Amino acid sequence: MNDPGKCLLKRVIRRIPANMLKTTLSHWGRVSDAQLQSVDFTTSKWALTEKLLNICEENELTVKHVTELEMIHVIDYPNLGMWYAFQLFDPDDAAPSVDMTQFKEQFKFHLSKLMRNVSVKIKKHTDEAIWIRVAWGDGFSRPNHMKPTYVVHHLQSSYVFVTRLTSKLKPLLSQALVLSTRYQGIKDANLSGRNLAALRNLLMRQYQQVFSTKFSTPLAEKSENISNPQIEREQAESATKRHQMACEAFGDGVLPQLQSAVYKLETKFRDHNNKTMTDREEPFKCIVKFTSTNLLESLRHCASSGIASTPVTPLLSSVPVKGRNYFVITDNVPGSSSQTNRPQK
C-alpha cells in the first residue's frame, strides 16, 4: 500500500471509536475472520493501527479499499461536520424514473468529464439513501483522499445533502448532480446543521407536525408543580392555548436537531427617537443569530412558556415551515426583488 493509503487508514482507524472497531472492520469485509481473530482489540489504537497496516499489506489492499472503510464509518457517524442542504429544481420528464444504476453511471461519467483526476465511490445505504464520496484532484495531481466531499441523496426527492465541499468545487459537483438526476438546476436550500438526520427529517417532513383538526387529541401537557391551584386554573387556559400554538408552529414530540438560525437584516432603521439613524438612506445591516443544542425545541419552549409572543412570528415559524435556517430580510420595496419575509415590528 502506498503512503496516501497508509495515512488514510491511520486516520480512519483513529476516528472509529474503539468499541465499534471490530464490527466496522467485519462489515468492511476486506479482512478475513481469521485475521480479525488475531487482532487484540484491547491494545492501544497505535498498536492496533500497526497491526492492521500489516494485515492490509498482506491482503494487498489499496487506497480504494480504505476509502470503503471510511465510507462505512461516515455512514455510521455522519454528524462530524457541517452538512449543507441543496435543492434540485425543474425536473425533466425522465427524472421520476432515474434509478440507482443510471444515476451511478451518469454521475461518474459527468464528473470525470468535468475533472480529470477525481475518485468517486457510490454506495446505497439500507434506508434507500445514496452516499457518494468524492476525492478531488486537479489537472496534475492525483485525488486527495484526505479531504473527500460527502454527498447524500434520496432519488426522486429533490434534496441533496453535502459536507466538506469547497466553493471552488461546488459548480462541478452541482453540474454532475443536475445532469445525473435529470433536473434543470440546483440551488442552496439555506439549511445547514451538524445533524444530517435532522436536516433530512425537517425537509422530508418526517417529524410530528401539529394541525388543528376535528379529531385533534389534546396535546400531552407537562406535569409541573402546582403552587397555587387558583392561579393555575386562571392561567391554565391561556397556557394550553400557547402550548397548542407553539406546537402548531414547531411540531410536537422530539424535533429535528438544528444548531442555529441566522437572520441577515438589510432593512431601514426605524426609530422615531433616533433621527440620525432613521434618516439614513442605506439599510441598516446586521446579523441576528440564534444558537442552541436543539434550536426548534428551544423556540417551542419560548413560545409555550410565554417568553416569546404567540401566535409565533412568521420569522421564527419559517424555520420548520420553509425548512431553512438562513434568511436574508430586506424591505419590501416595489421593484426590487426582495428575498424573504417582510420585517416585523
Next chain:
Amino acid sequence: MERASTKGVLGHLSLLETQMRSCRGKHQQLNRTEQLKAKVEALCVQKEQLKVELHTLQRLQKVRSTLDGNGADDEMDDDSENADILQLMAKCARLKDLLHAHHLIGGYDVVKTRQDKGLCITLTTAYEGIYLDTYHLEMDLSPKLRISRHDIPPFIPLNSLVETTTQTALRPFLDFLSQHLNAFTGRKQQLKLVKEQHKSVEVMESNVLCSVLVLLVRVPERKLPVLCILDYTDHSRSLPTGVKFECDDEPPNFEQWKKSCRILLERPVHKALITMKSLGCIV
C-alpha cells in the same frame, strides 16, 4: 384423599375462572352486536327521514310551481298554508347551502382555524381497508386561497398539482391530491407487505416515492435468479404501469413469464407474488 380434594377445589376454581372469562368474552361480543344493531336501526331511521325530506322537497317544488303559475292575487288567501310553504322554502334554501358546501369541499374533513381566516384540511389514506398515514393542509382564505403549511412529503409534487387546478376549484384539487397520497401510501404498504410476507423474495431497489421496485425472485428450476423490475410511472395509481424481467440465461418458460407479467400488472405486488408462487413460477 385430602390432597385430592384440595386439588379438586383449585381445579374447580380455575374451571370457574375460565368459564367466567369465556362468558365475559361472549358478553362483549353480544354487546358489540347490540351496538351494531342499534347503529343499523339509527341509520334506517335516518334513511326514512331523508326520504321524507326528499318527498317534502318534491311536493314543495310542485306547490311553488303552481303558486308561481297562479300569480299574486291568491297569495293572501290562506295564511297558515303560506307560512308552511315559507318554512319549507327556508328549509330548502338551507339544504341547498349544504349541497353547495359539499360541492366545494366534498366530504373532506375541514376545520376553520385562526378566527375563520384559515382552513385546515385533513386527508386520510387507506389501503385495503386499513387506515394509513394522515396528511394535513393548512390554507389561507384571504387575500387569496393558498397553502400556508402542510405535512405532505416533498416528493409528492404538490406545487404542480396546485398549478394544474385553478383557484376556484378546491375540490378537484383535493380529489387529485388525495388520489396521489392514497396511491403513494398504497405502494408503500405493498412494499412493506412484500418484505413481511415474502422472505424468499429479495427487494433489491426501491425509492422514497416507491415508484420503482426491483425484486430478485428465483425460478424453481436450478434456483435461477431473475430480476423483476416494476415501474410505477403513473404516480396516482398503486399498480405498476410496466413490468420487466431480466435474467442472465434465457427464461425457461416464455409463456409462463408473460402470464406473470400480466398478474403483476393487474394485482398488488404482494398478492401477485402469492399467485405466482402457487402457479409455480417462482419459489
